[in-house]
Amino acid sequence: MLQTSTPHSPLAQAAYRALLASLAAEPELGLRGVAICKSRGGGRFWYDSYRVGASVKSRYLGPDSSALQEKLRAHAEQRAAFAVRQQERRSFVRFLQAERVALIDGGTGSFLSAFSALGGFRHGAVLMGEPAFELSALELGCRLTTTQQSCLSRSVPSCIPLAALEPVDEGLYEVTGELKLRASVPFDPVWPLSWPSASRDVRITYLTPRVSPDGTPVWPLSSDDYRAPPLMKFLIEQSIAAALPYRHGVLLRIPRPERFALHALLMAHCHAGANRTERAATDLDQATALLDILIRDRPDDLRAAWAIAAAQWPDLLQASLSQAPWIRDRLDTADITI
Incomplete structure (x- = not known):
């Protein structure tokens, strides 16, 4: 049974607001990672090399040219400024962790960080369930005490519920493909999807899109074959930005408290x-x-x-x-x- 809430310290609330404001104001970088040039067949070609969880991926940028090199130089300058802001956000996260604010296990944090970096929340996904409940309390500036262990910090395999309103942004197709979500083993109809991280498989479910018998998400191509239940729609429309105190901070979306x-x-x-x-x-x-x-x-x-x-x-x-x-x-x- 949940007991009376207690407010976080004024400094913790200020640190959370500063973290959220910094994440929300961060411009989208042209590259996800670092630019790497490869020689092949007498030509030079540039790739964007970036990490998704424990995997390193690359995205083709184009053949070497003066125009592309100019774009890469501009990106390098943006990246340097971004690194400074990252360190500032890391200081906010360290302070919040010291205050025991919304501590999170590595598997959950790694997945949400990768999902956010790939644009999952920008394309309309909303974090649901107990993780969203705990972040709602953080949004309200309070700590909720309970006899049950925190969903965010518990040591058992993580279970992460996500949802999206129709019509689903097609960008979520790409995010799902990049993460290589797979059917959980053994198959669990409640948490049908699995994302392998360095330490464990993180269990995931999409609460609104259809799921095929093998557990893979079936993102609908049109609103004709996709309908969020009315109560779910009430919950996730007008969702708000929230900051997860993990690594350098993770920008995501949760329902309004x-x-x-x-x-x-x-x-x-x-x-x-x-x-x-x-x-x-x-x-x-x-x-x-x-x-x-x-x-x-x-x-x-x-x-x-x-x-x-x-x-x-x-x-x-x-x-x-x-x-x-x-x-x-x-x-x-x-x-x-x-």
């Missing part, structure tokens, strides 16, 4: 009706923890999200509140009713 809280409340009744009582209890714990902070610090954001949810699912909200009268009491203090 108020939508995450209300989605958890709505799903509690759905899970209870499907005899998933443990999952329903977790939903109510997460909803309670976030709602307590939102009522105190961001009541206007909560009221705006509540108005949308109450207009679409009033009966479901009533049913969930009947399972958790303490949440109804908290909402009453903020004058939030159906």
Whole structure:
């Protein structure tokens, strides 16, 4: 059961905001890694060499020319300035880690770093589940204590849920291909995909796109064969940028905290009706923890999200509140009713 939240120190909150602002302002570099020239057949050709997890990949840039060399010189200057900003962000991450803020295991951090670097979140993906819950608390400036170990830092194999709104950005096709996601072994229908890292296989699931029988993602080619469930759409539309304190910081996207809280409340009744009582209890714990902070610090954001949810699912909200009268009491203090 989640207990009362405690605020992070003012310095930790400032460090997180500075990290997020620096990541969000970072311009996209022309190259993912370093430029390498190779000689072949009497000619010289340039390649972009970059790392994805434990693998080194290369992307063809073109034959040697004065125009390309000029672009590479400009990139080298940008890269030098980028390295300075990286070191600044690394200092923020070190401080947050010292403050025990959102610590993360290596497998999860490595995958999210690679996924972000390849543009997965820029192309519309949203981090979901317990990792997003913990980063929502960080967004709100609070630490949530629980008898269960942190999802981000636990030592068991990582499980990372992702989602995307339709129509899916075709750039996600390329990201999925670059990462070489494969069916998990042994196959797990809940976490069907696996990404091999240096230390372990990281388990992944796409919550909204279809998955083929062998566990590989089937990214839809059109919105005709892709529909996000309405509750999922409510959760991930208007997602926000977040910073993961890992290495030099990782820019990703998570649901808005108020939508995450209300989605958890709505799903509690759905899970209870499907005899998933443990999952329903977790939903109510997460909803309670976030709602307590939102009522105190961001009541206007909560009221705006509540108005949308109450207009679409009033009966479901009533049913969930009947399972958790303490949440109804908290909402009453903020004058939030159906």
